[in-house]
Amino acid sequence: MQTFTNTCDGRAVSSATSFESRNPATGEVLGRVPNSSAEEVARAVAAAKAAQPAWAARPDAERKDLLMQVADVLKANAEYLATWVTREQGKPLGGIGPDQVPGSRFELWGCEVWTRVPASLDLPVELAFEDETRRDEVHRRPCGVVAAITPWNWPLLIAIWKIIPSLRVGNTVVLKPSEYTSIGTLEMVRLIAEILPPGVLNTVSGGGEVGGWLVDDPRVDKISFTGSSTTGARIAATAARHLTPTTMELGGNDAAIVLPDADPKAIAMGLFWGAFLNMGQTCACAKRLYVPDALHDAVVAELKALAEAMPMGDGMQPGTVMGPIQNRMQFDKVRRLVDEARAAGATIVCGGTPPGGPGHFYPVTLVTDIRDGASLVDEEQFGPVLPIVRYREVEEAIAAANRLDTGLGASVWGSDVEAARAVATRIQAGTVWINQHGAIHPMVPFGGVKGSGWGLEFGIDGLKAVTRPQVISVKKA
Structure with a gap:
């Protein structure tokens, strides 16, 4: 039985222990997933931290081009990855047309679309104020290292929602997938990380304790989480200790x-x-x-x-x-x-x-x-x-x-x-x-209020969410 690997600093990484992933339709054991240790989590964050300055310093056009290559990889491997989604998450393979069942093939089509759209967007300098005495500009800078924690319901698509905007603006990422649906996500990252410089995109895997170690690392500069309100509250409490900004997409009813x-x-x-x-x-x-x-x-x-x-x-x-x-x-x-x-x-x-x-x-x-x-x-x-x-x-x-x-x-x-x-x-x-429900779009901001979380994903607002604003204020002569 195959034991899959994490990606860290551009290399495949195994762990001392692993756990089974099962098909929810049949009970079949699909493979084994590495159970990341605290030391492995720390190494993944260190790799992301080391790679981030050079990734942010790349010309904007180069980052955009690399992410378009990532979209090409997702398209070329869509059937392979969709099969993993169906076997591991359970949704039917389905199709992508308006008359097709919106299943795993639809999820992989969404992964490609939600890669190409953010990759094509720009965050131009905003002019906040100008008169004869001063000019004030708002620039957008990357946060640094983004810790992304994703759920089991749309395992690859939600991972892409977090990975691509973060990379687009110059962050690096450490991704922790759900322990219920890890294999497809690990395989997707393995494939797309081959396009990227080492350390730009890394994974860790395991249960809740692995996510806990990740968000508690003081070198993490931003946390993006999609999941239950209960887990979100624990992550927010940890983030507060380090004053780490968060985007939380929590439960809905x-x-x-x-x-x-x-x-x-x-x-x-x-x-x-x-x-x-x-x-x-x-x-x-x-x-x-x-x-x-x-x-x-x-x-x-x-x-x-x-x-x-x-x-x-x-x-x-x-x-x-x-x-x-x-x-x-x-x-x-x-x-x-x-x-x-x-x-x-x-x-x-x-x-x-x-x-x-x-x-x-x-x-x-x-x-x-x-x-x-x-x-x-x-x-x-x-x-x-x-x-x-x-x-x-x-x-x-x-x-x-x-x-x-x-x-x-x-x-x-x-x-x-x-x-x-x-x-x-x-x-x-x-x-x-x-007259519709759940009709999301990669250019339309999405997020919750009250107990359903805070912050936005998708479109220009989604890019801004993984940046920090910097005001450049110039006194005129």
Whole structure:
């Protein structure tokens, strides 16, 4: 069985101990992952620190060109890496077109796009003020060493979101992937690091303690984390000791509000994938749906028909649309939340009972006759389950959407776009979509508010997030 390696200072690095990575659809052991020691983490940070001045000093055009070469490598190896995503994370291979299942091939297409776009962007000098006595300019400088910690749901794409903007502006990176989905990420970094100077991009791997050692290293100049609010709070506390700036994309419990003028049939497919993309294992999926009484039964019927028509199975098999939950811990959480809702009197419209057999499969589940305050509504389920809550007045739905301490995304669905926009402006979330949900774009800033984190990724704002501003103030003669 192959034991994979980390990348440090341009070299493949093994560790004294390792752990298994398993296929969530079959239970098959896929390989072994190095369990980085504290000393190996320190060496990775040291390599990044040593490489950073020369990388930042390279002409801007050279860094852009190298990152475009990275995009070429991602494109050339897309099928190989997509296969690893499916085997290790569980999402189907799918495709990349508008009529294709948004699976692992879509993730690798996203990796290429989210490399080419930041690589093409510039951060020009900003003129803050000028008169006859002075000129004040805002320049953007790299932070230094960026520690990036990524989750298991979109393992390669979220890694790219952190790697490429950081490198584009002259930082170096130490990346720690999730212990549940390490192999694909390590292989991606191995391939793209061949294009880059040694030490510019490094990895460490293992459990939470490895991430803890990484963020606690005083040589780290910026921390970028995507994951749970609980882990984010621990990282923020560690960062505070060193006054290390952070960008945190934490958990979401996105509300979707259907307005009374919506057409259930017209919005059903968008709602379905807004909730169940990647089996609901996406931070910005719709996690709770608010529907007016008059449309409730029609919306539920449309969603039920879609849910029951989606084939579930091993993502490597042709025709698979829905895969497994990635790990047992998350599977058990989803099952607990549905069981609690059922015991409290909620109606399980479809799904609700795992099929048994190998793999962490849980059917797409719709739950009605449930209210705010139920654990399935108030906790982020992060799985293929959607609670559907009735409301009478739009004001009730707005208050319900805002009542929790999360605010990553939300959506409003209706025929009158201006009426939907008026509702959207009152939702406390970093992004509010209208007649779509989770529609991110590499040029559009993305981030949360309240307990869903702080800071922005993507586009110009994402580049600025991994820089520090420096004002050059010139006195005129």
